[in-house]
Amino acid sequence: MIIIRTLILYIAVLTVMRIMGKREIGQLQPFELVVALMIADLAAIPMQDTGIPLLSGIIPIIILMAAQVALSYISMKSLNARGIICGRPSVVVANGKLVEQELRYLRYNINDLLEQLRAKNYPNLADVEFAILETNGQLSVIPKSQKRALQPVDLQINTKYEGIPLTLIIDGQLNEQNLRKVNLTREWLVIELHKFGIDDFKRVLFASLDTAGQLFYQLKGKPDGGRV
Template sequence: MLLVIIRTLILYLAVVVVMRIMGKREIGQLQPFELVVALMVADLAAIPMEDTGIPLLSGIIPIIILMAAQVTISYISMKSEKARGIICGKPSVLVANGKLVESELECLRYNINDLLEQLRAKNYPNLADVEFAILETNGQLSVIPKSQKRALQPEDLQINTKYEGMPMTLVIDGRVNKENLRKVNLSEEWLRTELSKFGVQDLKKVFFASLDTAGKLFYQLKAEPGGGRA
């Protein structure tokens, strides 16, 4: 039993490392060749995991070979547009200039009901509002609405907006992120001083704290649903 546990943990770690090296994409974002590799890796790991008579290397070596092949193909497709077209395919335009492209729908065996379903999922229930609909190589549908139907932007009203960057996380579950503090040229002492203004003396009681680009500090205490804002 102990042997099975050890083998399972080793294979699990091997698969995690391999998938980590292969990239950070979600299943829905994988290219066809990447999905095939992911499925094959899972199958190769399952065989020696179930049968203790099979050496671990019989499962790990093919997994490493698949990883090397996937990384090589990804590199080639990144450097060569022609190779990328062969390996990943090309996006297909299903709606162009507000009109359905019948030839593309037939070629992809993509019926209109499927297209309408995907458009509804993108919050475009009316086909008449769509200027372009493009089926990407990973199977995702990109929608470009007609200019009259797009959401109003500040630029349309000639309104100048302030810069909005990413808020910087400073505390998670009572632990201070010193690296992020250094990035914004602040110290832990500054953080303690700011939180003390709101009666927070112990950083370990802080569940979450972040600083936005406007210099506003947001915090929430542990076991306190309301939290607070500085």
Template sequence: MLLIIIRTLILYIAVVMVMRIMGKREIGQLQPFELVVALMIADLAAIPMQDTGIPLLSGIIPIIILMVAQVGLSYVSMKSLQARDIICGRPSVVIDNGKLVESELKYLRYNVNDLLEQLRAKNFPNIADVEFAILETNGQLSVIPKSQKRALQPEDLKIETEYEGLPLTLIVDGQLNEQNLHKANLNKEWLIAELGKFGINDVKKVFFASLDTAGNLFYQLKNVPGGGRV
């Protein structure tokens, strides 16, 4: 009995340390590959915990290998947009301007009834009140209501509102998103010229930059608090 207790404590400490190293995430925030790793680690720890005939190292070594693999994938996905798309996937817009995006729902095999249930859980029983609904890469649904249906409702005050779209992410961690630039009918030369007005001559120095629908460019340099707006 004492042996089982000791082995259990050792495996428990090992798993806790591994999970801490892999990062702080709630279950609902885990990416698919992170969830798979977490489940595999739990299974690997349970086997030597239940069977004292199996050496502890037979459980600990695979757990460490999985940890290294997960940390490596996380680092690659953090540094490479292409790798991030392959490993984590991309957010999917399932409602656009109050209309269901049928092609995206079919591609995701996402049931309309499930979508309606998620919307009701977020206090949006009417699809027409939703500007955008985005299925994130971790499976959570983000809902952006129409401007008239937000907490402070301008329509109650007879205030007209303008259309608000989604800001386009142009730079993440020094990497340029040329696809979003193309969507905005802009190019790399334009972005470099705009950043150059503020003494920024290298895109790699920019930690984050985005463009809103009004044409305002927000940027933040690496290791520099605060940001700027063109």
């Protein structure tokens, strides 16, 4: 009985979290974090106490999910509501200077700011033009133009489009949907791999195709890959 209740609650919580959207813990807005914590507590109570009806845990979880989805929709449609629900980003460094009033309002001390700047690879505050504390608590840093990494545009160099390589095979399993995206067929891939003595997809740990048409592959049990 306990096993069945646990599995039902697990599936319910997993379904609810999927409906609520994909977010890392560090990217959750305050109201989203509160909902996630409450859902965890609501699921734990009927899971531990078999005397509590299962619906007593599932119904509040569904209500919280509906409230979270509604708040997310409202915040997406209304800037004013978004400011109330999620808050607004706070500029803590502006034009290379600490914004003392904002730091005091946020109760955000300078040591915490310096720690986060070091984590972003900016150990020297003098290198920072703007630092913005986002609504999810993460710090966004805009360095001074003299301190930013060199970009091809700085040297007036034109670069080619790279795009994202398409995964074709993972652990021996062929992704035919990605093949269709680039107007290629299973037969084409068979011929290309056969050139290298590979006669079975199951032998391939990973294979991908980049936007230049180069095929990368790696066989199972062999760390060295290859390009076609």
